[in-house]
Each structure stands twice: as structure tokens, then as C-alpha cells.
Amino acid sequence: MTKLQFQPGSAIHVxxxxxxxxxxxPLAAGEEIGVVLHDAVGQGHKFALRAHAAGEVVTxxxxxxxxxxxxxxxxxxxxxxxxxxxxxxxxEYQAASRKPAEAxxxxxxxxxxxxxRPDGLAATRNEVWILPTVGCVGLTAEHVAREAMQRxxxxxxxxxxxxxPHGCSQLGDDLAGTRAALAGLAAxxxxxxVLLLGLGCESNQLDALLAxxxxxxxHKVRTLSSQSAxxxxxxxxxxxxxxxxxxxxxxxxxxxxxxxxxxxxCGGSDGLSGLTANPLLGRLTDRxxxxxxxxxxxxxxxxxxxxxxxxxxxxxxxxxAAGAALVNRFKRYYLDQGLPVSENPSPGNxxxxxxxxxxxxxxxxxxxxxxxxxHVADYGAxxxxxxxxxxxxxGNDAVSSTALAAAGATMVLFTTGRGTPLGFxxxxxxxxxxxxxxxxxxxxxxxDASRALDEGQEAADAAFLASVIAHASGLPTxxxxxGQRAIAIWxxxxxx
Numbered sequence: 001m002t003k004l005q006f007q008p009g010s011a012i013h014v015x016x017x018x019x020x021x022x023x024x025x026p027l028a029a030g031e032e033i034g035v036v037l038h039d040a041v042g043q044g045h046k047f048a049l050r051a052h053a054a055g056e057v058v059t060x061x062x063x064x065x066x067x068x069x070x071x072x073x074x075x076x077x078x079x080x081x082x083x084x085x086x087x088x089x090x091x092e093y094q095a096a097s098r099k100p101a102e103a104x105x106x107x108x109x110x111x112x113x114x115x116x117r118p119d120g121l122a123a124t125r126n127e128v129w130i131l132p133t134v135g136c137v138g139l140t141a142e143h144v145a146r147e148a149m150q151r152x153x154x155x156x157x158x159x160x161x162x163x164x165p166h167g168c169s170q171l172g173d174d175l176a177g178t179r180a181a182l183a184g185l186a187a188x189x190x191x192x193x194v195l196l197l198g199l200g201c202e203s204n205q206l207d208a209l210l211a212x213x214x215x216x217x218x219h220k221v222r223t224l225s226s227q228s229a230x231x232x233x234x235x236x237x238x239x240x241x242x243x244x245x246x247x248x249x250x251x252x253x254x255x256x257x258x259x260x261x262x263x264x265x266c267g268g269s270d271g272l273s274g275l276t277a278n279p280l281l282g283r284l285t286d287r288x289x290x291x292x293x294x295x296x297x298x299x300x301x302x303x304x305x306x307x308x309x310x311x312x313x314x315x316x317x318x319x320x321a322a323g324a325a326l327v328n329r330f331k332r333y334y335l336d337q338g339l340p341v342s343e344n345p346s347p348g349n350x351x352x353x354x355x356x357x358x359x360x361x362x363x364x365x366x367x368x369x370x371x372x373x374x375h376v377a378d379y380g381a382x383x384x385x386x387x388x389x390x391x392x393x394x395g396n397d398a399v400s401s402t403a404l405a406a407a408g409a410t411m412v413l414f415t416t417g418r419g420t421p422l423g424f425x426x427x428x429x430x431x432x433x434x435x436x437x438x439x440x441x442x443x444x445x446x447x448d449a450s451r452a453l454d455e456g457q458e459a460a461d462a463a464f465l466a467s468v469i470a471h472a473s474g475l476p477t478x479x480x481x482x483g484q485r486a487i488a489i490w491x492x493x494x495x496x
Contacts, residue, residue, distance in 0.1 A: 274363020
């Protein structure tokens, strides 16, 4: 089979075996673009290339995205009114019969300018972070950070506090998850110095949190209990001043591409995300991993329906088993709450043309390109250096992006078709899937991935790599310019 060709700029047939195509612009009923359209079809939405009987599989990206719930005619709009998910519960995954091929390095690697830390990891920013152990001192932490930034604005890249509502009235694994996420953030290379600010009576005690920070990094961490200090504001200010003195000695230096640690994220996806923005990230991921760099993929519920293809790229049987167990454990998390594993896409995804979770997932995993799956990491754990890591975290933008930073990502590449202003602890490059969003929200968006449709993949890839290198080397992202920095911790248990 071959890909069908349509009038330029009207639609795209993604894979030769697909039974649907995707509109690149709004299409009118009766319009002739190579197929006569039965209905009006919005940008990013699908239309049938052949007739489907009720119960028949519909394919996109060369794989099933659901089943027809009624007969579908050629040229008919394909969406929630005639297409439904086929996902159910846990599965028994079959390991690949042979080891996946490693991507070849593309020769000379570009350099970026970052901060090389004593442990050998590289940072894209040189900052001091204040991490509250508990929500009770979140506003105190923000006050301390604002005051300190006025004193030291010209000395380091920034001083930031990351408030959250957790750390008290938590039990067991839920408390351990909060502690692991905060300890992971404290370990992030972008934080040259860290103040763990406690209250004193919370469940998330300072000594237990500090013990979770990797031993080789505790030299950059200070602690302060607000209830024990006479004047906690003055004491916190003194600690921050000392941390800034140490951090200010670091200087940017040329570093290889392999020193980058990127997190891969999509949010507010539309029907073009899997055609423009996510494949753009995938091609960069392939290049980065081939050079020896590190990429981290998360949002486990948003690989349901695409997990078999991802797991088939596992480095070895152990990695495959860990990935399969993670996916099934996350499905069980849904089922134990009495919820279907297919409780996705979101209303914004649906409006943008994504119909089923299979379709969303097949588009989402393209952020990981074809890289070998080298590692699997639990929530709050550090991603090993080199290769692609699958990280445990949900799809929620703030929770999963925070998890990426806690796993060691020093920048997040965030694709979106609907747009969002929110930024996270590390530089967050927003990549639009469509030109309308990029033009409407230049204060949100850093790169327009739809350029690949007009300029070709090679030109878009080169421009995107240049953008990533510039932001890694210090150019503020749109979210940074807007002061958009936040964290969210995954809360799964009982609150007392």
C-alpha cells in the first residue's frame, strides 16, 4: 500500500496502512481534495479513506486506534460519534524476539554552554531552590526567595521557591512519594544550592527527607526548621546568602550534546500533535540518545494502547519486564478505583481531534522516537545517565513535569496543540503542533513544529536543535520570561 496524496495543505495520510487521514485545515462537506468529503472536518480531525463496517478496526499511525461503533462511509468524519476505544485492563506482554538496534551517532555533535557540577552532571541553569517540606511554610519560602532575588539578581540565574500543599497528614507510601519527589528535586543539577525549609511538626520531617537526597549531593543542601529558629526569615536569608556565594563561582562552559538530560512531555494535545510536534521531539531524542545523552519519557496512562511497540524496543529482558510491570501496575491503579483504563482523552484533546486513548498514546510515544528503552524508573527515582528512561508518573501536566525534574531532567520539551502558560522547575520549551497556536500565543510558545509541513523535516529539525541549544545555554523560555514556575506532587493515599 502507498500513502494517498491530497491537495497541498489540505490533509495528510500518515501511514500507508491507515484507514483514515487527518485534516490540516478546516475542510467543508462536499469538498474534493482527492477524496470527496461526506462531512465537514475540523483541523486535526479524521475522515475515512475507505468504508468501515460496525465493529471493524480503524487504523492510524499504522496501528489500531479503536473500533467503529457503526458503519462509516468514505469521506465521513471519524470521531466520538462513530469510533470507540478497544482498551480494557491489564495485559500479558510478549517480549521482543531480538534486541533492538542501537541508533548510530550522526558524527560531530553540537555544543551547548552549561554548568558542569562536581558529580559530572551538567546543568542548564545555575540557581538556588527553596523546597518546603510542608504546605504550611510554602508562602514563607516564596517570601524568602523574593527577598533574596532582590539581593542577588545579578549573581546567579535565579532563586526560586516551590510551594506545594503536601507533607503533613500523609501516611506510608503516600508520604514516601512526597519525600522522594522533593529529594529528587533537591538532587537536580540546576539547583546549585538547596534550602529544605521545614515547619517542625509535619509528617515529612527534615532528617528523613535529607536522608533521601543522594549522599554525594548533600553538600549543597541546607535545612531549617521554622519552629526551632528564633527568626526563621533572617536565618533563611543567611542560609540563602551562603548558598549564593557558592553557586556564583560556577561558570558556563562548552559541553557536548551528550551532557543534556531532557524530559519529554505533551499536554493539551490535538490531532496534529502526533504528526508535527511529537515526531519532532522523537527525532531529537534519537539524536540525543545516539550521542550518549539522556531522555526521560513519562505519562504512563498516555502510553496505554501503544505500550507493546514501546516495550519491544527494550534493551534487554529485565528492562522489558520492568516496563511491562509498570504499565500493568498503573492500569491496576485505575481499576482499583473502579475506573476504566481508557478514561482519557481530555475534553481539550477531543475538541482537537483525538478520539480514543489508543490514538492519543500512539501520537504521544513518538516523543521518544525510535530510541532503545534502556531504563525504567519509579516515581521519585533518578534516571540513569544515557539512553531512554521510562519514568512512573501520571499524565497530569504539573505532576509529570515535576517528576521529570525530580528524575534529573535539566530541561523539559513540552508539546501542545491547545496551549498552556504553565512552566516547571527546569526550563520548559513549549512546542506548538499548529501554526494558529504559535501565532496566537507567542508569549507561551517557543517553537512552531508545523514548520515541518512547509519547510520539511530536515530544516525543522535543524531549527529546533538550534532552539534547544540556545535555551539550554541560557536563553530564557517563554515560561521563564513570564515567571511561570510551579511543582505538583503526586498524591495517591489517605489524608488524615
